[in-house]
């Protein structure tokens with residue numbers, strides 16, 4: 001008989017959280033700390049969503065998305081998780097760019113970028129200062145129609161090299177392009193510029209274990225291997241609201257749902273567009289899915305070491321920055337994340353993860369044989385590229401493996417295997433959800449801004465606060481005496 005992964009759960013919860021990405025985990029934790037009864041359901045056998053890792057023969061541990069995040073993670077970890085988690089966040093100082101236009105190393109913060117823009121790129125200090133100040137002041141509510149490309153051209157006309165320096169890392173961080181609204185670039189870039197790039201010492205496995213322990217301390221019921229198939233909607237007195245979920249074939253009642261599943265999947269599949277106004281359903285259908293990622297994992301044999309070549313290396317053979325080239329099936333642009341023993345102190349192990357942006361369709365249309373062949377090509381190209389930095393590197397590697405947008409789709413159920421959620425319009429649709437269907441909330445990668453570790457954690461907090469207010473209002477309404485007229 002199949003194992004019952006829901007064995008022992010209650011029939012009713014205040015909130016069911018669908019998915020254990022960083023937004024789902026954080027939302028669940030905040031709600032539990034507010035005293036809400038929370039059930040967290042994850043379809044994978046591991047928590048974390050894209051904030052994940054895997055182990056392989058030979059003692060290898062590969063981190064998927066631990067390349068770097070802004071300093072704001074320290075505050076968010078302390079406020080919404082624990083001091084212990086916050087204390088393990090440390091800075092990465094060796095960020096490198098190697099491309100036909102420049103070869104630079106930086107700490108990736110405003111001070112060092114200012115220095116490089118003035119000394120290396122010969123931009124006037126007044127322009128640099130103005131650029132950073134204006135960017136910092138950018139606001140989501142300004143409704144500025146300018147694109148990132150237009151904005152960069154305004155400050156640095158005709159300077160392809162400067163635009164590449166400023167934009168390429170952000171394109172890797174959130175899949176944004178020069179055609180996306182400038183705000184999506186401005187917010188994320190400014191977050192990094194405030195103090196550089198940070199990582200979690202101990203690895204993703206330790207972070208997620210600590211988060212899981214904290215969730216349990218706060219009373220969250222966690223179940224893995226559970227697919228939520230449907231959100232249950234009920235109607236009374238002409239008003240619809242969320243009343244539960246169907247998961248692994250079982251109905252679980254709840255007052256609110258926090259979906260960490262992809263926003264389009266949430267609306268069009270889990271709930272069903274018949275429960276929304278036709279205008280809203282059309283808006284949801286029109287939301288564009290963002291692009292995805294490929295990765296190549298290179299495990300260094302036990303006992304071998306590699307020299308310090310930097311933590312994060314943006315390498316490209318493309319003559320200039322092109323948003324199209326970055327996602328091309330044969331892109332010549334990739335980022336190496338080099339994990340030294342300090343990532344997991346005491347481990348004495350090294351791994352290299354190479355990330356490339358990619359399009360789902362390019363990988364989805366391949367036959368099984370082509371798929372294997374193209375993955376082997378990615379691995380080979382990555383090793384050849386890495387050997388430019390570490391000659392003889394190939395001989396040190398005893399594990400190679402590649403992941404594609406199809407891998408992401410398989411493990412996270414994300415619409416078209418997206419690793420970066422949706423384009424800008426997805427944010428409005430996500431935020432509008434509870435107004436359309438009371439009790440239904442979403443948190444996770446949307447709108448480019450709300451993606452990445454920091455963006456999704458913070459979005460989880462926002463959604464949890466909204467749910468808490470909704471539950472409070474419902475309790476108050478239920479406790480209120482009936483109006484005199486209704487009683488007579």
Ligand SMILES: Cc1cc2nc3c(=O)[nH]c(=O)nc-3n(C[C@H](O)[C@H](O)[C@H](O)COP(=O)(O)OP(=O)(O)OC[C@H]3O[C@@H](n4cnc5c(N)ncnc54)[C@H](O)[C@@H]3O)c2cc1C
Nearest residue numbers: 019021023043049050065067068228261419444445452453
């Ligand atoms: C290759 C790569 C590298 C990255 N590098 C970085 C980086 O260096 N720094 C950074 O800040 N960010 C990085 N990111 C982005 C970052 O990992 C994500 O933005 C963030 O982790 C997404 O969190 P989320 O809360 O949106 O949910 P996700 O991580 O997308 O998780 C959603 C979860 O919901 C579950 N789920 C979905 N549907 C259901 C269902 N019906 N029932 C049950 N469970 C369901 C999924 O299984 C999944 O666990 C990277 C991403 C990728 C792919």
